[in-house]
Amino acid sequence: MPVVIRPWLVTVLVVLATVLVACEAEQPAWSDDFSDPDSGWEAQSDASAEVGYQGGVMRVLVLAPNRLAWASAGRTFSNFRLVVETTQVAGPDDNEYGVLVRMQDPEHFYRFSISGDGYYLVSKYSGGEWEMLSGDWAASDAIYTGNASNRLAVVCQGVTMTFFVNDVELVQVQDNGYSRGDVGLYVGTFFEPEVEVHFDDLSVEPL
Numbered sequence: 001m002p003v004v005i006r007p008w009l010v011t012v013l014v015v016l017a018t019v020l021v022a023c024e025a026e027q028p029a030w031s032d033d034f035s036d037p038d039s040g041w042e043a044q045s046d047a048s049a050e051v052g053y054q055g056g057v058m059r060v061l062v063l064a065p066n067r068l069a070w071a072s073a074g075r076t077f078s079n080f081r082l083v084v085e086t087t088q089v090a091g092p093d094d095n096e097y098g099v100l101v102r103m104q105d106p107e108h109f110y111r112f113s114i115s116g117d118g119y120y121l122v123s124k125y126s127g128g129e130w131e132m133l134s135g136d137w138a139a140s141d142a143i144y145t146g147n148a149s150n151r152l153a154v155v156c157q158g159v160t161m162t163f164f165v166n167d168v169e170l171v172q173v174q175d176n177g178y179s180r181g182d183v184g185l186y187v188g189t190f191f192e193p194e195v196e197v198h199f200d201d202l203s204v205e206p207l
Helices: 007-024
Strands: 030-032 047-052 056-062 068-072 082-092 095-105 108-114 119-126 129-133 149-157 160-165 168-174 182-189 195-206
Touching: 047 068, 047 149, 056 068, 056 182, 068 095, 082 095, 082 119, 108 149, 108 160, 108 182, 119 160, 119 168, 182 195
Parallel strands: none
Antiparallel strands: 030 195, 047 056, 056 195, 068 182, 082 149, 082 195, 095 108, 095 182, 108 119, 119 129, 149 160, 160 168
8 A cells, every 4th residue: 555645744744853953953152251140050059058150250169078069051062162260269179179061960960070189080970879980080280289270171072071171181081871961060078178169261162
């Protein structure tokens, strides 16, 4: 029996295909210098951390030990290059701060971390479990230590993710867990609290 394709069905299929392509399309290039407190970042403060716009930067101050706090952009990217300027302002150098990428929700994301004493780490968080994708914390002379500024960059292309500090490639990893998601800026403490880091001049360029 011949298959009859009706005109209205063709129209429906074309519309559905267009919607699917639009859903998968990359967002345009985007940047934020944090001068506008209404630029859309999701930042929440409580007794353990202060997160929010302040004086043209995104300020994250963690007041409790063993705590992570972050701001998320509320946008979705899959293949992209992200660059952001970070400045440790106060607190012990035994800390961590950096970028979260391909965030599905607060329980699922990749984390690019550096520390005030010159170490870096790439990890994956999945439902309460951490997986170290780059091995243990490793030292790098490319990281400026103490109360200093560091430029962080992340390139996500398919399953491959490459991480840079101050234009020096630190590590490249591969993982197929999360293909797209939000981006975030975070600070964490270990045994000592009161770590403050400022983030500025963020840009995201789709690839």
